[in-house]
Amino acid sequence: MIVPFSVSDFLDRARVVYGDRVGVVDEPDQPAASLGELTYAELDARARRMAARLDELGIGVGERVAIVSHNSARLLAAFFGVAGYGRVLVPVNFRLRPDEVRYIVGHSGARVLYVDPELDEALASVEAEHRFVLGDDDRLFAPEGAEPVAWEPDENATACINYTSGTTARPKGVQITHRNVWVNAVTFGLHAGVTDRDVYLHTLPMFHANGWGMPFAMTGLGVPQVVLRKVDGAEILRRVERHGVTVMCAAPAVAAAVLEAAQDWEGEIPGRDRVRIIMAGAPPPTKTVVRVEEELGWEFVQIYGLTETSPLLTINRTRSEWDDLDAEQRAARLVRAGAPALGVRLEVDGQGEVLARSNVVLEGYWEQPEESARALADGWFHTGDGGVVGDDGYLTISDRKKDVIITGGENVSSIEVEDVLFSHPAVAEVAVIGVPSEKWGETIKALVVLAEGEQATEADLIAWCKERAAGYKAPTSVEFRDQLARTATGKLQKFKLREQYWEGYDRKVN
Template sequence: MQTPLTVLDFLRRAETVYGDRIGLVDEPDQPAQSWGDLSYRRMAELARAQAAGLDRLGIGPGERVAIVSHNSARLMTALYGVSGHGRVLVPVNFRLKAEEVAYIVEQSGATALLVDPELDAALAGVPVRHRFVLGAESDALLYDFEHAPVEYPVDESDTATINYTSGTTARPKGVQLTHRNLWLNAVLMGLHFGASDRDVYLHTLPMFHANGWGLPFALTGLGARHIVLRKVDGAEILRRIDRHGVTYLCGAPAVVTAVLDAAADWDGPVPGRDRVRMIVAGAPPPTSVVERVEAELGWEFMQLYGLTETAPIVTVNRGRAEWDALPPAERAERLVRQGAPALGTELRVDEEGEVLVRSNTVLAGYWEQPEESAAALRDGWFHTGDGGVLEDGYLSISDRKKDVIISGGENVSSIEVEDCLYSHPAVAEVAVIGVPDTKWGETVKALVVLRDGSAGDEAELIAHCKERLAGYKAPTSVEFRSSLPRTTTGKLQKFRLREPYWAGRAKSVN
């Protein structure tokens, strides 16, 4: 027997096994009326009511419903009320400008747009057939509790969500993720990172980003409790961990830094010691951050490498029994790698150094972009655009291929140089880029944000690198900044940092 794998499987199990359990604690401080504490039975009722509401609006199977929202119970429930009942959810980055949201709505062909109240004015001009501002008034229109939803047949190969890439260099592409993609990704996340009905998960990760990495599905199916956090703040994260007994959270290195900074001012023992597990992804973290998470917070550090196009799991790095007796620095060196391939995932690095992936979580294609899809999926492999090295079964990302600095014929990984600079006590943030040079083609430049109270010294930072790296890898110049541009997932927007140095040139490398 074979039955289709669909995202609704996770909520159905939660309703059946954990129906009376509080499964979702909504953000109390938000412009829309909070839904408060929801049992899994109530979540399932809301999802069915939303599907019936879409029926009433005439929004049929396969139609797209876009939602622009901070983390909320309404957004999480829509994963089931929309995708679980035959439509396609389009979760949109709430930090995008109106014209960017308008492009996504138009390109996806979304029939309806659901908007967070905080974004109502900014997105007022986005054209769409049905528009709703999330809250008590729209709840009455979007949720029909009087009628059972139409049971549309859903196949596992059907598109469940379209998740738009960050679009840092061009128009964003709509990543088509199927029910099968999302189902298997969720199961792999729960398997590799360990999850159970005893877990309490804090949503520090935006739910729009690769559907919260699939953990809203995985942890729902296992009966864990979800704590919704609307906006990331280091001190508030610690307060919620303390208040709710949180055991699990995710985030980019920037989120880790915010927590570490808040922990330094925390009155008393840091909440969650020897209990909390944190998955870090979005950018390769410095080894010093890994050490600090384990030493200062007492949390387990785990790392995920993935992309929106892979739903997102590709590799997993979690402490092994063989590493338990290692000194903290050596253990951190192992954990800082992106990790070993997830179950059912094949990896290889081609002759140009690009990481290629083959797995059941790889996207079906880019929405209505057949040429882009064919290029990304050529020869039966997904081409990540990341440069990396495989050693002893573990992947280390050296850089985005386009960000590798070639100075005097030598390849320099900006990540390696950044990691070295992060080990200097004065450095809070750093981005390393290649800038044009008449002799070497390009040379290494470091853009540095200093810690509060620290003074900048270019010569000292360059010497720091030369003591620890090959001479050609050390920056030839250091520029101090007040901040560095990042995407919502914590990735440095290096194209913005490089632009002024390469302006007026035919290409941005030498």
């Protein structure tokens, strides 16, 4: 018997097994009215009413619905109310500029757009056939008791399109199928040891690689989910204390914020010997791992993956063989990307690039067949990361082969930033690279040659970028050069440009 996987499976189980349990604690400070505490039965009813509203609008199976939102219970409901009934959810990074959001909405062909109230005015120029502000629930949801048209699941159908910066100036739409979502969520839940006794805190943006699959995994296991709208170290500690949080996912910058807030926390740090923090985006320094485990008393778990892999490829969690190691020795093992997750095969090719095969690998890039063929050449997904697999099967990421900088957990295309800087009249040449940052993992540096007779300051060029792209894509520093070294064919060799900044580092990523 083969029963097709569907994202709806997770909420269906939560409704049946945990219907009376509080499933979601919405952010109390939502700009729209907070939905407060919702049981899993109430979350399911919200998803059904959202799907029924799409039926009324004539939005058919396979059509795209875009949503730009900070973390919220309404965004969580959309994963099931949209994708769970055969449409395709397009979660958009709320940090993007209006023109960037407009491109994604247009490129995906979304007929419906949901917008966070806080972003409504800024995104007024972004249009769709049907546009809703989250919180306008009379328009967003069909009336209570409305039932949507049933969808016959197809596990190979696209569930979500997640746009990610890559080697092109324009973001690419990663098509994630129901099968991808299902396998990732179940595998992640298994490796993270999730049970219905856990409490999850959404510190990670839900839009980011579908919240790494946690909205699905936690829902299927009946885990109460606490929504955090905006990251704040002290507020994370307060939520851990108030709600009995046991697990969260985060980029290294979030851990740094919590560690900083812990310095001023009065009394015992909440969650000691209970919380596990799952980290990715960039491997943190070993001292960060030591501080998480010693100062917070939280278990540190490292993973590695990409939007294109749903995202879990590897996981690195402390094991019994390491119990007798001191904190530094254990941390040195934990900062590796980790061992392949169940069902993942890894190889490193002759150029040192990490390749992966798994049921979590994307179907392709939306409307970009050439990019899809390149990424999936020879039956392997080409990650663009350089690495080494040790004799014990653990992967260490050592370099980035593609022009992507990961800062604070966000992918930034260096080519995109270069394009923006090139548009400044004073810039003759530019190379954008990632350099080490204790807070962000990597940060963006621009190496600039000014045009003859032109002048510009570091502040001028940073401001220029912030006016023309999302703030997190702007360089944090600009270094002026007389020339940029090139090959005989005129090509910049960025690995050479990066060398001086990464001296003393074992890896060329941080």
